[in-house]
């Protein structure tokens with residue numbers, strides 16, 4: 001990205017936060033910029049007037065100008081600060097809105113599995129709070145210093161052209177050194193983000209109750225502490241290196257400034273002694289040189305701050321402008337109401353080119369109105385298949401057809417509107433019970449009857465009734481203080497199985513959808529609860545098109561058809577009875593499980 005396109009982004013951001021406020025900032029910038037030159041010239045006229053011992057009018061006018069300039073100079077930074085705070089707040093809101101929308105548009109899971117992109121999203125998120133001020137107000141300040149500098153240099157040039165040239169030349173190397181520093185800083189942020197992400201993840205283990213148990217039991221405290229510390233040491237090292245470079249550049253600028261200032265003063269005094277400069281000229285020269293150096297050093301700092309801000313903003317711009325990962329079809333097909341069925345045709349899928357195939361030419365059919373069970377060993381690809389049905393991933397070859405229509409040809413949101421899915425790794429939201437269930441169907445978020453029906457069907461309504469505020473009880477996994485745990489308004493914790501029932505209820509809010517998918521709905525439930533839930537779900541699924549994934553083969557035996565996934569294909573399919581008669585993989589797995597229960601029962 002070029003400097004100009006970055007500047008354009010900063011300007012567009014300012015403009016989008018408010019045209020009026022931007023124009024006020026431009027005005028303040030110009031006023032602030034011309035102030036130093038006004039002071040310098042007024043000082044010159046005042047001193048010359050005094051030296052000439054003429055009427056007091058000229059010095060008094062100069063004094064008036066100085067007084068007004070002093071007033072403006074005192075107020076302008078405060079006013080500017082106030083005027084800039086509002087656009088920054090607006091920019092924060094606007095950028096978060098755009099970022100949320102942009103990331104929300106990522107329809108697949110691939111981007112969320114790319115660590116570089118995750119870093120970029122994190123940097124983009126950070127840039128909404130810490131890059132806007134340097135990039136926008138920092139730029140205005142830089143322009144103000146630039147205007148101020150131009151005026152001052154013109155003043156110095158009129159008095160001593162060589163000195164103006166020396167001042168400019170002395171600033172050039174420092175300016176580029178500072179720019180290279182900020183580039184390094186942005187580069188360092190990039191490389192650090194991976195290690196700080198790691199550090200953050202490892203540090204988070206300290207407050208994750210699931211991790212705390214294992215860490216204590218396996219004696220891992222020192223192991224993780226050392227990992228965190230080494231990540232911090234690496235970050236500190238990079239920061240220290242940068243600080244040293246910064247110090248060198250700034251010290252050089254300061255030393256150069258002092259030498260030039262002293263040299264200039266000596267020359268001005270010498271020129272005045274030879275009457276080539278008036279007293280006013282000398283004082284204007286001294287004021288202008290000092291102000292020029294201050295403006296130069298300010299300019300360099302502000303430009304480098306703005307540069308850093310702009311480099312960070314680049315992450316935001318790149319994320320916001322990412323092309324869709326599931327582009328809408330050029331001629332979208334209409335997804336028909338499911339009447340025939342869903343066909344999976346020669347599906348080939350792997351997560352990455354470097355990884356083995358998970359599906360290898362899988363063919364299957366889910367007939368409308370049929371309850372299908374999907375079984376197979378761990379890692380066989382059951383959850384992957386479900387994610388393909390939802391288009392979280394796309395098959396590398398083959399197609400999924402919904403009543404003959406390739407699901408890639410319809411808008412993805414339309415496809416997802418037709419699905420009700422319970423994922424194996426369902427979410428536990430820090431929301432109330434009613435919200436945790438109701439968000440399954442946002443339009444019914446305040447429909448308490450429907451929420452209560454879904455809860456009853458998921459077998460969790462009795463538990464909800466015992467909660468301190470019933471459906472309005474806050475469910476939380478995070479307590480900020482130990483005392484919060486005792487106060488129901490901060491939330492109550494549920495057991496894993498109770499959370500699972502809440503998640504099932506959430507999915508059942510979408511029970512009018514054409515395809516219901518349940519991935520391991522009973523995994524966290526006790527035997528009796530699982531049995532009851534499966535019976536309920538079975539009754540619920542009757543006559544509806546559904547796919548149930550489960551390792552408990554007792555729970556799938558009543559399905560209309562059972563598909564056994566193995567080696568990336570459907571290895572066996574049929575009813576429980578026909579698969580048992582086949583005496584293949586399913587029969588083997590079922591017999592093993594049944595024997596396990598029988599042994600447990602008799603043992």
Ligand SMILES: Nc1ncnc2c1ncn2[C@@H]1O[C@H](COP(=O)(O)OP(=O)(O)OP(=O)(O)O)[C@@H](O)[C@H]1O
Pocket residue numbers: 113351355358376377378379380381382383384385
């Ligand atoms: N996000 C991912 N990135 C890379 N590989 C993955 C990813 N998710 C799953 N896999 C791999 O794909 C294969 C199939 O995984 P999948 O979760 O679909 O199996 P499954 O049949 O649902 O297993 P289980 O019964 O254990 O839930 C596994 O080898 C797994 O390691």
